[in-house]
Amino acid sequence: RYKDRSIYCLTNHPQVTGRPSRLLCLKGIIEYALKYPDVEFMKATDYVEEYWG
DSSP states (O other): OOOTTOOOOOOOOHHHHTSHHHHHHHHHHHHHHTTSTTOOOOOHHHHHHHHHO
16 A cells, blocks of 8 residues: 555665676666655655654
């Protein structure tokens, strides 16, 4: 379901995500998420500053 102000936190280690097959999966996740107009990507520190002041 789509919910307003939801968070999807994805943490990656470059040693794992940097492999070609995993990089393609990450690319797919990003492309899928960007199909929604309200989706934005930000660092955790930016989120805290913006939404928790």
